[in-house]
Amino acid sequence: MINPDLCDLTISVLHNKIKNREIKFSDIIFSVIKRVKSEDQKINGYISIFEEDAINQAVDLDKTIKNFEQLKPLSGIPIAVKDNICVKDKLTTCGSKILANFISPYDATAVAKLKVAGAIIIGKTNLDEFAMGSSTETSYFGPTSNPIDNRYVPGGSSGGSAAVVKYSGAIGALGSDTGGSVRHPAAFCGVAGLKPTYGRVSRYGLVAFASSLDCVGALGKTAEDTAIIFNAIAGYDEMDATTINTPVKNISVDSNAIKKYTIGIPKEVFAEGLDGRIAKVIEDTINNLRKRCRNVKEVSLPNTKYAVATYYLICMAEASSNLARYDGVKYGLRVSSSELKDLYAQTRDEGFNTEVKRRILIGTYGLSKGYYDEYYGTAQKVRNLIKQDFDQAFKDCDVIITPTTPVLPFKLGEQISDPLAMYLGDIFTTPANLAGITAISVPAPLTIDNFPVGIQITGPALGEEQILNTAKAIEEINE
Amino acid sequence: MNSKYEVIIGLEVHVQLKTRTKLFCACPAEFGGQPNTNICPICSGLPGVLPTMNQHAVDLAIKAGLALNCQISEKSSFARKHYFYPDLPKGYQITQYKEPLAINGFVEIDGLKISIRRIHLEEDSGKSIHSPTESLIDFNRCGVPLIEIVTEPEIRSPDQAVKYLQTLRQIMRYLDVSDCEMEKAHFRCEPNISLRPIGQKQFGVRTELKNLNSLNSVHQALEFEINRQSKILDTGGVIVQETLFWDEQNRVAGTMRGKEESEDYRYFPEPDLPVLVLNRENIDNIKNTLPLLPWQRKKILKEKYNLSENIVNIILETKEFADYFVETIKLCDDAKLVANWLVTEVKAVLNDKSISINEFNIIPKELANLLNLLRAQKITGTVAKEIFTDMVLTNKTATEIVNEKGLFLSNDDSLLIKSIDEVLTENADIVAKYKSGKTSVISFLIGAVLQKTHGKLTPQKIKDKILEKL
Ligand SMILES: [Zn+2]
Numbered sequence: 001m002i003n004p005d006l007c008d009l010t011i012s013v014l015h016n017k018i019k020n021r022e023i024k025f026s027d028i029i030f031s032v033i034k035r036v037k038s039e040d041q042k043i044n045g046y047i048s049i050f051e052e053d054a055i056n057q058a059v060d061l062d063k064t065i066k067n068f069e070q071l072k073p074l075s076g077i078p079i080a081v082k083d084n085i086c087v088k089d090k091l092t093t094c095g096s097k098i099l100a101n102f103i104s105p106y107d108a109t110a111v112a113k114l115k116v117a118g119a120i121i122i123g124k125t126n127l128d129e130f131a132m133g134s135s136t137e138t139s140y141f142g143p144t145s146n147p148i149d150n151r152y153v154p155g156g157s158s159g160g161s162a163a164v165v166k167y168s169g170a171i172g173a174l175g176s177d178t179g180g181s182v183r184h185p186a187a188f189c190g191v192a193g194l195k196p197t198y199g200r201v202s203r204y205g206l207v208a209f210a211s212s213l214d215c216v217g218a219l220g221k222t223a224e225d226t227a228i229i230f231n232a233i234a235g236y237d238e239m240d241a242t243t244i245n246t247p248v249k250n251i252s253v254d255s256n257a258i259k260k261y262t263i264g265i266p267k268e269v270f271a272e273g274l275d276g277r278i279a280k281v282i283e284d285t286i287n288n289l290r291k292r293c294r295n296v297k298e299v300s301l302p303n304t305k306y307a308v309a310t311y312y313l314i315c316m317a318e319a320s321s322n323l324a325r326y327d328g329v330k331y332g333l334r335v336s337s338s339e340l341k342d343l344y345a346q347t348r349d350e351g352f353n354t355e356v357k358r359r360i361l362i363g364t365y366g367l368s369k370g371y372y373d374e375y376y377g378t379a380q381k382v383r384n385l386i387k388q389d390f391d392q393a394f395k396d397c398d399v400i401i402t403p404t405t406p407v408l409p410f411k412l413g414e415q416i417s418d419p420l421a422m423y424l425g426d427i428f429t430t431p432a433n434l435a436g437i438t439a440i441s442v443p444a445p446l447t448i449d450n451f452p453v454g455i456q457i458t459g460p461a462l463g464e465e466q467i468l469n470t471a472k473a474i475e476e477i478n479e
Numbered sequence: 480m481n482s483k484y485e486v487i488i489g490l491e492v493h494v495q496l497k498t499r500t501k502l503f504c505a506c507p508a509e510f511g512g513q514p515n516t517n518i519c520p521i522c523s524g525l526p527g528v529l530p531t532m533n534q535h536a537v538d539l540a541i542k543a544g545l546a547l548n549c550q551i552s553e554k555s556s557f558a559r560k561h562y563f564y565p566d567l568p569k570g571y572q573i574t575q576y577k578e579p580l581a582i583n584g585f586v587e588i589d590g591l592k593i594s595i596r597r598i599h600l601e602e603d604s605g606k607s608i609h610s611p612t613e614s615l616i617d618f619n620r621c622g623v624p625l626i627e628i629v630t631e632p633e634i635r636s637p638d639q640a641v642k643y644l645q646t647l648r649q650i651m652r653y654l655d656v657s658d659c660e661m662e663k664a665h666f667r668c669e670p671n672i673s674l675r676p677i678g679q680k681q682f683g684v685r686t687e688l689k690n691l692n693s694l695n696s697v698h699q700a701l702e703f704e705i706n707r708q709s710k711i712l713d714t715g716g717v718i719v720q721e722t723l724f725w726d727e728q729n730r731v732a733g734t735m736r737g738k739e740e741s742e743d744y745r746y747f748p749e750p751d752l753p754v755l756v757l758n759r760e761n762i763d764n765i766k767n768t769l770p771l772l773p774w775q776r777k778k779i780l781k782e783k784y785n786l787s788e789n790i791v792n793i794i795l796e797t798k799e800f801a802d803y804f805v806e807t808i809k810l811c812d813d814a815k816l817v818a819n820w821l822v823t824e825v826k827a828v829l830n831d832k833s834i835s836i837n838e839f840n841i842i843p844k845e846l847a848n849l850l851n852l853l854r855a856q857k858i859t860g861t862v863a864k865e866i867f868t869d870m871v872l873t874n875k876t877a878t879e880i881v882n883e884k885g886l887f888l889s890n891d892d893s894l895l896i897k898s899i900d901e902v903l904t905e906n907a908d909i910v911a912k913y914k915s916g917k918t919s920v921i922s923f924l925i926g927a928v929l930q931k932t933h934g935k936l937t938p939q940k941i942k943d944k945i946l947e948k949l
Binding site for chain 1: 563
């Protein structure tokens with residue numbers, strides 16, 4: 001018999017049920033697929049779903065797995081993958097018309113590692129086109145809705161991944177985080193979203209948006225679920241020269257570890273632009289944590305006020321370069337023309353949406369002769385200052401707590417014509433990308449008008465374990 | 480040539496490195512193959528791929544830098560150079576911009592030092608094939624490793640430019656860094672050229688020349704451009720900075736891209752590749768294992784073996800030929816004899832068959848054997864050449880051929896005396912001529928005896944005996 005609520009459980013709970021032979025692998029898949037069928041029409045979290053493949057794999061596992069003692073933590077667990085991460089022989093659209101027909105001939109390293117870890121790739125999730133946005137409204141395949149209230153956006157750009165995890169259309173998901181794209185939708189949908197240290201997870205097969213900032217991240221119902229996914233995908237990859245070549249320690253999340261931690265609160269956080277209700281929730285949460293951690297301390301990140309400007313200069317410049325390959329010549333959309341110049345212009349004009357074109361144009365300008373130093377060069381300098389701010393702050397604390405977003409979820413269509421307001425929503429998330437460090441968003445214990453508030457815990461480079469431990473402590477506040 | 484102006488030439492040369500695989504992926508780097516067969520997601524620029532560095536290419540670039548007397552940068556970095564073209568799948572080329580791998584070197588030609596400004600590593604693009612009805616692209620060449628070698632504008636004539644290119648090519652071949660075959664685009668040259676009135680310090684406006692597929696084209700195109708610029712300057716005109724495309728058939732250079740359309744490549748640091756850090760030890764290791772370069776070998780050949788400049792130059796043309804010489808003289812201690820044979824007999828066979836010394840079927844040991852027989856006066860020069868021809872044809876050794884045909888020089892005087900007697904009898908009229916004072920006819924008599932004895936006796940010996948008899 002199918003247990004209709006299996007999909008609402010966490011990875012570790014499902015793993016134990018399988019291990020104890022309470023359920024079959026196929027029970028999980030059927031439960032998840034049933035949920036997708038009832039919910040996804042409203043939510044539009046998936047661009048493609050691999051129902052048959054997934055069922056076949058689960059049935060196969062049911063037949064072949066004999067040794068349940070040595071079952072891998074992700075064996076048979078349905079994981080969704082953001083549609084800018086390549087899965088072999090499947091569409092990888094990046095939510096764009098220009099790649100609407102592109103089938104990847106290879107697996108991204110993170111996907112290959114998930115497969116090795118036994119996970120079942122259940123489908124590809126919706127996103128802002130090329131991961132450029134914070135609302136998952138700019139996809140060629142239509143907007144994704146927030147499962148908490150369908151009139152609201154799920155955040156972005158990994159809004160599809162966050163939404164399907166929220167409504168249990170997948171047990172966990174991969175997202176990508178360039179300026180907050182995993183943490184932002186995690187905050188809006190009330191799930192956990194981990195952005196690893198830059199270079200800890202291979203970017204091979206993640207379609208590049210801004211190469212020096214892009215990270216493959218994990219979304220799950222709990223911090224622990226993101227840790228299980230992270231454990232599977234982390235590590236050096238010879239296909240990505242920017243991966244860190246140090247051994248990966250398997251993280252097992254332990255909230256008691258925070259008794260040794262000093263929590264840093266940047267004094268710059270409670271500034272203009274932060275929703276007062278969010279500030280209050282954060283303060284309450286920190287007060288709760290005081291009882292368990294060693295110390296709470298004010299720290300300073302004076303240059304993070306430049307983070308959004310710095311971030312956009314860098315990401316747009318890199319995007320203008322990374323998106324140059326979509327020219328209608330080799331794959332994807334081609335708008336034919338007798339003149340080569342027109343083929344390029346028309347393909348790119350029709351293939352990209354307004355936001356992507358805006359970023360390519362601004363980025364191109366920022367790299368132009370005579371402007372490079374003023375824009376890209378200056379941004380790199382400020383980026384270094386922001387990095388130094390964190391280096392300094394982490395001398396005094398183990399983790400830093402801030403809100404994930406300065407505002408609560410907004411309605412679909414509300415901000416789409418105001419890119420600047422949208423960009424400012426990245427104020428708390430972009431610093432970790434600029435500094436190349438790790439951060440996670442988990443829901444605060446309290447909600448505001450039913451909407452979750454994302455709490456962001458930031459750690460130093462390779463500090464995944466301490467932010468995950470702290471995140472778990474926050475999850476435990478209400479229990 | 481107009482002598483009012485000083486010619487200023489700078490050269491940019493692209494050399495394809497001889498690596499097994501491409502610069503940033505594991506695809507074979509070899510030339511040819513069916514179009515689009517040596518490709519993978521990385522070199523064809525699929526979404527999501529990343530470059531990884533081919534260490535062998537780095538080592539070859541270091542080798543080239545050291546041999547060209549450059550300073551090797553312990554830290555160098557890569558950049559993206561952007562432009563749209565169908566055979567450039569990523570929309571940018573990964574190259575080195577601000578921090579090249581090697582700087583400040585020089586090449587010596589005829590005692591003159593040509594300064595090398597920089598050497599950098601980069602990837603090649605694909606190849607567009609145009610027909611009137613369609614354009615096709617072959618990505619096989621995409622991502623093949625190149626080094627670009629840039630000189631200071633210190634070259635003063637087309638002759639010098641060609642000499643520099645020949646020297647550079649020879650060095651690259653000696654290093655085994657590249658095969659440098661121009662027709663396979665292993666070695667591509669893009670000169671820039673300007674004129675200035677003699678005595679003027681400031682450089683004139685320069686033009687660039689493209690599509691030069693042989694050293695001949697380089698020479699012709701430079702001559703053409705010097706003429707063109709001179710004429711413009713003579714009439715008070717202004718040179719336009721532009722790139723000219725050399726038309727091989729019509730021997731003219733036409734405008735390709737003017738300055739008004741000059742591209743902005745929007746260089747920025749390649750975020751997918753970390754800074755290339757080279758450790759001193761590795762550089763020193765490469766330095767210590769550099770092969771002897773042409774000028775070093777030239778010195779040795781001239782001083783140690785007292786060979787003429789002309790012969791040395793032929794021997795040193797390729798490293799393989801020079802190595803063949805060295806191997807042969809190890810076993811045949813007469814450098815002059817070996818050198819002469821190499822530049823005449825061996826070279827003739829190679830030219831005749833259009834093959835390289837590597838494809839030559841006589842190994843140094845066997846050539847040395849043959850020449851040793853000659854030196855020991857066991858065979859005559861004529862016989863040696865006959866045997867050599869046989870060796871080329873039959874793959875047999877000199878000893879085998881000599882034994883089979885009984886060609887060893889005979890010490891049997893009775894044979895000689897008998898033959899001489901016969902010849903003198905048969906040619907009584909000649910003998911009479913000789914005796915009447917026409918001594919030059921003796922060579923006819925010697926020839927006749929040689930024929931009778933099938934070359935088993937040396938001409939000198941025959942001559943001595945004939946003289947005795949007469
Ligand atoms: Zn390749």
